[in-house]
Amino acid sequence: xxxRLSYRADPGNPWFSWQYxxxxxxxxxxxxxxxxxxxxxxxxIAVLIALPLSVLxxxxxxxxxxxxxVTGVIYTIPSLALFAFIAPYLGTGATTVLVGLVLYALLLxxxxxxxxxxxxxxxxxxxAEGMGYGRWRRLFRIDLPLAVPGILTGxxxxxxxxxxxxxxxxxxxxxxxxxxxxxxxxNNLYKAEIMTGTVLSVALAVLLDLLLVLxxxxxxxxxxxxxx
Amino acid sequence: xxxxxxxxxxxVLWLNDPLNWSNPGGILDRLGEHLExxxxxxxxxxxxxxxxxxxxxxxxxxxxxxxxxxxxxxxxPTLALLTILPLTFLGFGRTPVVVALxxxxxxPLLANAYTGVRQADPxxxxxxxxxxxxxxxVLRRVELPLAVPYLAAGxxxAAVQVIATAALASxxxxxxxxxxxxxxxxxxxxxxxxQILAGGALVxxxxxxxxxxxxxxERLVTPRPLRRVRQGAARPRPAxxxxxx
Numbered sequence: 001x002x003x004r005l006s007y008r009a010d011p012g013n014p015w016f017s018w019q020y021x022x023x024x025x026x027x028x029x030x031x032x033x034x035x036x037x038x039x040x041x042x043x044x045i046a047v048l049i050a051l052p053l054s055v056l057x058x059x060x061x062x063x064x065x066x067x068x069x070v071t072g073v074i075y076t077i078p079s080l081a082l083f084a085f086i087a088p089y090l091g092t093g094a095t096t097v098l099v100g101l102v103l104y105a106l107l108l109x110x111x112x113x114x115x116x117x118x119x120x121x122x123x124x125x126x127x128a129e130g131m132g133y134g135r136w137r138r139l140f141r142i143d144l145p146l147a148v149p150g151i152l153t154g155x156x157x158x159x160x161x162x163x164x165x166x167x168x169x170x171x172x173x174x175x176x177x178x179x180x181x182x183x184x185x186x187n188n189l190y191k192a193e194i195m196t197g198t199v200l201s202v203a204l205a206v207l208l209d210l211l212l213v214l215x216x217x218x219x220x221x222x223x224x225x226x227x228x
Numbered sequence: 229x230x231x232x233x234x235x236x237x238x239x240v241l242w243l244n245d246p247l248n249w250s251n252p253g254g255i256l257d258r259l260g261e262h263l264e265x266x267x268x269x270x271x272x273x274x275x276x277x278x279x280x281x282x283x284x285x286x287x288x289x290x291x292x293x294x295x296x297x298x299x300x301x302x303x304x305p306t307l308a309l310l311t312i313l314p315l316t317f318l319g320f321g322r323t324p325v326v327v328a329l330x331x332x333x334x335x336p337l338l339a340n341a342y343t344g345v346r347q348a349d350p351x352x353x354x355x356x357x358x359x360x361x362x363x364x365x366v367l368r369r370v371e372l373p374l375a376v377p378y379l380a381a382g383x384x385x386a387a388v389q390v391i392a393t394a395a396l397a398s399x400x401x402x403x404x405x406x407x408x409x410x411x412x413x414x415x416x417x418x419x420x421x422x423q424i425l426a427g428g429a430l431v432x433x434x435x436x437x438x439x440x441x442x443x444x445x446e447r448l449v450t451p452r453p454l455r456r457v458r459q460g461a462a463r464p465r466p467a468x469x470x471x472x473x
Contacts, residue, residue, distance in 0.1 A: 076392070076436055076439050077436070078391070078393070078431050078435050079392070079395075079396075080395040080398075080406050080409055080431060081395065081409070081427075081429070081432040081435070082432075083428075084409045084424045084425060084427055085428045085429075085432075087413070087417065087421075087424060088417055088424055089235065092417060157302070160299075160303050161302055164302065164303060164305045167306075167307045167308070168305075168307065168396065170399065171410075172413070177305075178307055181307050182399065184311065185311040189314075194311050194315075195312070198304075198305065198308035198312065201308065202308075205302075
C-alpha cells in the first residue's frame, strides 16, 4: 500500500487510493452516515420489539415455540427476497431497507435473550419469590440483569450482521456503503471505490461490536470475565 | 396508479405466464443457474471446511480459530466479496461467484464439524484408544460416525445460506433467481412490482424448501435416541450466527 502524495492521479486502478478518498470525501461520509443510521435505527427498533417477545416466550412456555418459529422462518427468507416482498408496498426508499433489517435482527436478539433468561438459576428465581418479589419486579431486578450476557450476545450478533446486511439495500438505492461498492463495480471496476466501501463497512461492524463489548463490561461489573 | 392491479395480483399473473418460465433467461433457466452455483459453492465449502474442522476437533486445538472465522465472515458483506473476487486472479465468470458463496458456507460447516468431533463421548474415545486404535483410526471409526448428525446440521445451515445468498449474485450479473428480482427493479415499481414479488417468492420458496428437505435428512442421519437430547446442541451458536448479507 503506497500512498502517492503527488497531485496527479495514479493512472492505474489501485486497490487503495487516498486520492479517491480525498476527492470523494463528501460521498463517502454521506454513505457512512446512512449506513450507521440505518444500522442504529434497525437494531434499536428490533430490540424494542424483541425484548417483549422474549419475555413473553420466557413467561409463557407454550408461546416460546411459535415466537422462535416465526422469527426463524423470517430469518430463513433470503435478504434479497425479503426486500423484494417489502419494496412493492413501501417503495424504493430507506424505509424498505429499515423494515427488512429489523425483521432480520429479530431472531438473533430473541433467541439469545430467551437463552439468557432461561439461564437464570432456579435457586435465584425461587429465592426472589421467597422474598416476595412479584413477576414484574423479579423481571427487572433479577431476570433481566442476569440475562445481560445473553442480551448482549444477541445485540452484538444483530449489530454485526445488520451492518453487513445494509449493503443489500443497494437494491433500492439505499445501501449505505454498499452504494460505494456497487457503484465501483459498475463504474468500470473502480477498485479504490469498492475497497473503500468494503473496508469502512467491516470497520464499522468491528467498531460497533467493540463498543457493545465495552458497554457490556460497564453494565455487568460483577462478571470478572467480562462479556463472552 | 390505480389502473395497475395490486402487486400480489400482478405477481400471480406473472407466475401464470408460461413464457416467463420457459423463455431464455426465464424462471427455469434461472433456477438451473441458481442450483448449479449453490451446489458448487456448498461442495467447495465442504471440501475445505470438513477436513479442517474434523482435524481441529480431533486434536482439540483451534477452537479459537473456528470462532474467529465465524465472526470475521459475519462482518464481511457478501456484496463486497462478489465484487472484489472477479478483480483478482479468479477472473470473471462463475468461479468468483462460487468462491464468494463458499466463503460464507465455511463457518457453519467448520464449526459443526469441530463441535461434532469434540462432543464425542470421551469414554468411547478412551475405549477405542485402549483397543489399540491409532489417532487416525479413532477419528475415522469413532469420532466421525458420532459427528455425522452435527455434519448434517452444518450442511443444512450452510446449504440454506448459500441458496439464500446466491440471489445476490445477480448484482454482479452472476445469474440465478435473483436476476428476476433485479430485472423487476429495472422496470419501475408500478410496472415491475409483480415480477419483483414473484422473484422474491421463488427465492424464498427455494430457501424454505431446502431448509425443510435438509432438516429431514438431518433427522434421518441422527440416531433416534440422540434426537431429543441434542436439540439444543444441534445448532451451536457460532455456527448458526450466519447472515444473508
